[in-house]
Amino acid sequence: MMAELVEGAKAPAFKLAASGGREVSSAALKGKPYLLYFYPKADTPGCTTQACGVQEALPQLGKLGLTVIGVSPDALPPIEKFAKKYGLDFPLASDPEHKLADAYGTWVEKSMYGRQYMGMERSSFLIGADGKVAKIWRKVKPAEHAAQVLEAAKAL
Template structure:
């Protein structure tokens, strides 16, 4: 885990990852348009499903604002593909099994469940502006409210 936490206004770390639908996602390839990177713990779990479906529902509005959405989890591609197909998720879901991208964004953190500590994905999102800088950061995201928060921030970014 990197010692410093990514701040708003900082350059967003670049990446290239395999994603659902046989796609490859790269931040550099999206330069010139805003991007929402959302990190989620595990495909097809209740919170992650709520969050993904909320974003899918908001996708037409987000698209009109020029925003690209990319979901990132430590899952391998087969469960990600299954999740995307099951819920009709059109935006790319990227696979970060070695959590290199999550570490670059500070979302691979120590968690605790029933007193046991382990490393895992923190549900966090980053709104990256057209210049590749982090415009907004949401940590410990509430899945139900997230799409509305993103839509509001994307509207502000679009001016």
Template sequence: MSGTGPVEGAPAPDFSMPASGGRTVSLDGLRGKPFLLYFYPKADTPGCTKQACGIQEALPQLGGLGLTVIGVSPDKMPPIEKFAQKYGLEFPLASDPDHKVAEAYGTWVEKSMYGKKYMGMERSSFLVDAEGRVAKIWRKVKPEAHAAEVLKAAQAL
């Protein structure tokens, strides 16, 4: 099922999700501002923690470029809130338990572990420009290097 979802230059698929800190994130609410929507498999797991902490560290620079960052996982809100508090993550972490948004972005894919196939979240990110178009897509993101890649792409917007 992978390979579906928006392509660079296409309008970003619509979304509205509850997020950490009692927030709601939506495409409408972000109109006119560039943002990064990043999909991660599970709150408070090693790779996801590395990725989130890397983004948190880069937040002042990303914010300086006017970029909003939103993390999206299939977790429900309680574990997301716990994850955000544990690591002091200030950017919104959104909950997509029915993976509707992930499906719209083509990040809900077939995965395989120990020979078992299952559906899960692909670690992917979408940089969306102020016009609401997808400027850059990263698939199968490496958690450690991601914040630096995003910063570089955001500077080019």
């Protein structure tokens, strides 16, 4: 078990394949603020609400110079399908071995109907241009997410 990531800590480095044939990496974002948001599964109700909210906020987030990257344990084909279906312009990255999720502490034990299993916690991390974690949201409420991010991004 890794130490929990805290605000002010250096953001873990990453490099992942993403929707639209893109590759996203912390190296490419050096000196720029970005949001990494972890979601459990493409095209499920909560994840769709969250992704569409982020997509709607993209113009405002873009004005603030913020790059947004969604991360899930899904393979790229379902991610591509999800992105196309909802017209999601921002990259959705595939983290099938949950290496990035582990680094951010979002691959956690969950329980449903009394069954314990490992899964993705819906969490977001706002990373400042200095490469440090500026804000952390755990157990994100999909409908409120974009507004919270916008508010925090203005403060960067």
